[in-house]
Amino acid sequence: MDSKRSTQLFREIDPPHGLFSAILERVAYERQRAARFRLAAFGTLTFVSILMLIPAVQYALSEFYASGFYEYASLFFDSLSHGYWQELLYSLADSLPSLSLLLLAIIGTALVWSLRHTNRDVRIAFTRLALPA
Amino acid sequence: MENDEDLIGAYLEGEDRSFALLVQRHLKSVYSFVYRFVGSEKDAEDIVQETFIKAWKNLKNYSRQSSQFKTWLMHIARNTSIDYLRKKQHVPFSKLEGEDETNWFAENLPDEQLLPDELLAHKGDVEDLEWAMLKLSPAYREVLLLYYGSGLTFEEAATISGISVNTLKSRHRRAVAELRKLLMHRNGK
Numbered sequence: 001m002d003s004k005r006s007t008q009l010f011r012e013i014d015p016p017h018g019l020f021s022a023i024l025e026r027v028a029y030e031r032q033r034a035a036r037f038r039l040a041a042f043g044t045l046t047f048v049s050i051l052m053l054i055p056a057v058q059y060a061l062s063e064f065y066a067s068g069f070y071e072y073a074s075l076f077f078d079s080l081s082h083g084y085w086q087e088l089l090y091s092l093a094d095s096l097p098s099l100s101l102l103l104l105a106i107i108g109t110a111l112v113w114s115l116r117h118t119n120r121d122v123r124i125a126f127t128r129l130a131l132p133a
Numbered sequence: 134m135e136n137d138e139d140l141i142g143a144y145l146e147g148e149d150r151s152f153a154l155l156v157q158r159h160l161k162s163v164y165s166f167v168y169r170f171v172g173s174e175k176d177a178e179d180i181v182q183e184t185f186i187k188a189w190k191n192l193k194n195y196s197r198q199s200s201q202f203k204t205w206l207m208h209i210a211r212n213t214s215i216d217y218l219r220k221k222q223h224v225p226f227s228k229l230e231g232e233d234e235t236n237w238f239a240e241n242l243p244d245e246q247l248l249p250d251e252l253l254a255h256k257g258d259v260e261d262l263e264w265a266m267l268k269l270s271p272a273y274r275e276v277l278l279l280y281y282g283s284g285l286t287f288e289e290a291a292t293i294s295g296i297s298v299n300t301l302k303s304r305h306r307r308a309v310a311e312l313r314k315l316l317m318h319r320n321g322k
Contacts, residue, residue, distance in 0.1 A: 010282035015164040019178055023156055023185045030186060127149075 035124035042117040049111035056104045063097030137202035141192060152192075156185055159203060163210050166278050170214045172267045180217050184210040200292055207283060208293040211275060218271060265315040273308035276301060 064070065072092040079085040135143070137155060144151035163184055168177035187209050188195075195205055266274055272294075279290035291301040 010165075010169075010278070012161045012165040012282075013168055015160050015181070016174065016178060019164065019181065020157060020160055022178070023160070023182050024153055026182055026186055027152065027156075027189050030189070 032125055035121045039118060039121040039125050042114045042121060045110060045114040046118050049107055049114060052107050053104075053111060056100070056107045060097065060100040060104045063100040067095045067097050069095040069097065138197050141195060141202065145193065152189060155202075159206055160185075162203070162283055163206060166207060166283055167210055167214055169263070169266060169278050169282060170211075170271070170274055171217060176217065176221075180210070180213050183217075184213050187213065201289070203283075204285065204289045204292055207279065207285070207289075211279075211293050215271065261316055261319055262312075265312050265319065268315050269308060269311055272304060273311055276305050277308050277312070280305060 069092070072088060072095050076085060076088045076092050079088045135151075135154075137158070140151040140155050140158075144155070160181070164177060164181050167180045167184070168174065171177055171180060184206070188206055191209075195202065200208070266277065269277070275294060276290060279285050279293055280287065283290075285293070287298050287301055287305070291298045294301060296304070
């Protein structure tokens with residue numbers, strides 16, 4: 001098959017002047033639009049996470065004090081030198097305010113995750129797509 | 134020179150310039166295909182822009198295992214062009230898929246291997262070919278553009294068109310026959 005000749009006949013056409021930059025402009029526009037939309041969502045999530053983090057920390061601290069965890073913890077460290085730490089380990093684990101810690105972990109994770117995305121989207125939302133040299 | 138996959142990887146890792154390089158590298162072939170497929174410069178510009186936007190949006194889903202980047206991109210260009218033709222001309226899908234599978238003329242051709250350029254060498258010039266291409270059904274036009282215009286293999290063209298290689302080869306044969314018929318008619322023979 002004489003595909004070389006065919007290719008010459010169906011030769012590639014030069015695209016109109018400005019099409020390349022028009023494509024990049026549109027990509028940049030779409031990219032920024034998407035980044036701004038995400039920024040609004042993740043920014044809100046960051047803000048809500050920060051607001052919720054304060055009562056979550058307060059709740060976790062109060063739960064720690066109420067649970068007797070600190071007392072068990074100090075006894076546990078004493079017990080390390082006296083050799084009966086295994087008995088105290090279960091009491092220490094039992095006294096751990098798991099619900100409040102779980103809540104704190106969820107909020108903390110949401111905050112870190114949304115901050116990471118916010119940071120990335122801030123950069124994209126306000127920078128243009130680079131043109132090749 | 135970095136290959137397409139390297140550029141995609143670099144873009145996904147935050148190297149913005151890489152996508153622009155990909156566009157620069159493939160713009161001419163995508164534009165040529167789309168322009169010849171729809172036959173209008175203005176429409177081709179819109180479709181090419183849409184093609185690259187779709188490619189950009191789906192870049193994360195591109196897998197080098199399933200196809201080469203050019204094949205993947207041409208597949209998007211092909212689908213975008215067909216969608217455009219459907220919307221503009223209200224052409225039913227069956228019409229876009231080509232004519233029936235038992236084309237007497239195509240089946241009875243004495244020389245099935247005759248290529249479009251060979252036809253033109255005897256019967257006309259590039260303008261004749263462009264005229265005849267636009268007279269072909271989109272399915273026939275597509276196979277000729279992918280195979281001759283974009284320089285793809287039958288396998289790659291079949292992947293883009295979403296049909297088997299044998300069907301594509303058969304469609305190619307009928308497309309060449311139809312093209313020959315049109316050119317002969319135009320030249321009064």
